Amino acid sequence: MSTEERLGTQERLVRSTQELLWERGYVGTSPKAILERAGVGQGSMYHHFSGKSALALAALRRTAQTMQQTAEECLGGPGTAYDRVAAYLTRERTVLRGCPIGRMTQDRDVVQNPELRTPLDQMFDWLRGRIADVLAEGQRRGELAAALDPVATAATVAAVVQGGYVLARAADDPAPFDAAVQGVLALLAAQVTSVGATGDRD
Amino acid sequence: MSTEERLGTQERLVRSTQELLWERGYVGTSPKAILERAGVGQGSMYHHFSGKSALALAALRRTAQTMQQTAEECLGGPGTAYDRVAAYLTRERTVLRGCPIGRMTQDRDVVQNPELRTPLDQMFDWLRGRIADVLAEGQRRGELAAALDPVATAATVAAVVQGGYVLARAADDPAPFDAAVQGVLALLAAQVTSVGATGDRD
DNA sequence: GTCTATATCAGGATAGAC
DNA sequence: GTCTATCCTGATATAGAC
Structure with missing residues (x-):
């Protein structure tokens, strides 16, 4: 007996919907x-829905x-701020499948329905905030240049991932995604302060 | 008599399709x-199609x-490499409508059809190449740090735009798009060499 | 070239039996 | 709770007249 079969009806319906929305979008499902x-x-x-x-x-x-x-x-893991952002950016992904949340953003019926848009909004809002927190913490520790804008940079990092999916799917090749990630990581690496800097140590 | 009305039938059909594909995607049209x-x-x-x-x-x-x-x-305009990339990134856009090409990337029927995917592929391939050329030229002129990878950075720039659209549509607000653009521009600005540098001048 | 049938199938949901 | 039957609309295209 497979795992799927032992699940409740409601649960199976939700999972099927998750898969289909990812593969075909809302209109296509x-x-x-x-x-x-x-x-x-x-x-x-x-009966259930x-x-x-x-x-x-x-x-x-x-x-x-x-x-x-x-x-x-990834973002809550160990290491410097750069390490944690890099871990998020380079984590294993099925690039050509795209992002199951970002994808819904292109679906008219989803974006126009406040209830359906809310999960997407909250997710990306949290993500940008979390990345910004990691970057700001890196600055306080003296790891990252003080001039860096954590909020704007966080949006950039999140956008690179979402846009990377778009480029990769257009090319039917994960390469542009990887290139975009390496590009932003290199730019971010240039913001890493070379010395332990001014951080207070006991 | 409006402009639309004086157009040929075939032309009106193509334009209608362009609009609808942008608004609703392929499945939705x-x-x-x-x-x-x-x-x-x-x-x-x-008869025509x-x-x-x-x-x-x-x-x-x-x-x-x-x-x-x-x-x-934008990219072929005047100014430094940074200026030209900045012109591309900050040009006026109807952010919440998203990118009419990038959007199609989320449409299964488009991506799976080699003929339909080709225009997307070629467009983004050209875009990344063009941005990379601008950046490489900036390096030759001594405007940009020699360590910068033009190809990877070009992918990053293109991804920020496409991903910015995704974040903006999820939030139903152009702000995340603008933040992502400002973020990558600030990172790029840090790669601009402060002096005229080693460029050969006559 | 353009028009009006006509055809077939899928989308999305309701009704009522079991 | 689950099943089958039924409903109405729209998607996509073909046929053949004008």
Whole structure:
């Protein structure tokens, strides 16, 4: 008995929806496709969820939550601020699949629906804030140049990842993603202070 | 008589398709919507184009061409390499609408169709190459640090724009786009050599 | 070249039996 | 809770008249 089969109906529906939204987007995902992948009947689906958008909302919340945890594992890890940002940028990714959250950003029905947009908004807002915190902490420790703007730089880092996916998918090749990441890491490395600097040590 | 009305049927169809692809993506755009916006009948449309994908191909080629021209106006302009990249990054944009080419990257049917993907691929390939050329030229002139990797940095610049759109649409606010651009410009500014440097002058 | 049928299938959901 | 039947609309295209 597979893991999938032992899960509850509701859980299987949410997971199917997560997968399909990632692969096909919101417009491209039909209730029929969801229930077929989940292996449940139509009546079953409409019993647990009011319809497509309710299913999508549950799926997006789940995906955003998972992505946040994954990012936190890198950004909350050990090392300097540069190390932690580098860990986030270079963590293993299935580049050509793109970002399951960033992708939804291109879906009209999602962006125009405040409820559906909220998980995306919160996720990216948290991400930029978290990266900015890491960078600001690096500055306080004297690791990074004081002139660096943590908030703007955090947006840049997050944008490089999302834009890297776009470039890679256009090329059908992960190379542009990797190049973009290496490019921003090199620029960031130039902001790393060479000496232990002015940090207070006991 | 409006400009639209005096155009030929074929031309009106292509323009309608360009608009709709930008707004709704490929899956979200129906032949019916195209012909209604163009103000032509169904028979007319299938006379000039074999179907939806042929129409999309014509539209994407046109859009990519226009975008390339727009980018060239900035990147081929006057000033230092930094100035020209900055001109590209900060040129006026309707940020919340996103990039009409980058958007298609999230459309399964487009990316999986080699013919439809080609215009996207060529456009971004050209863009990264053009930015890399500008940066390399800046290095030869002694404007930019020799250690900078023009190819990787070019990918970063292109990614920041595409990713900036994603962040802005998630937030329903252009601010993250602007922040990402300012962030990468500040990082790039740190690569500008302070002196006229080693350039040969007559 | 353009128009109006016509055809087929999928999307998205409701109804009511079990 | 789950199933099957049914409904209505739209997507995508073909046919053949004008």
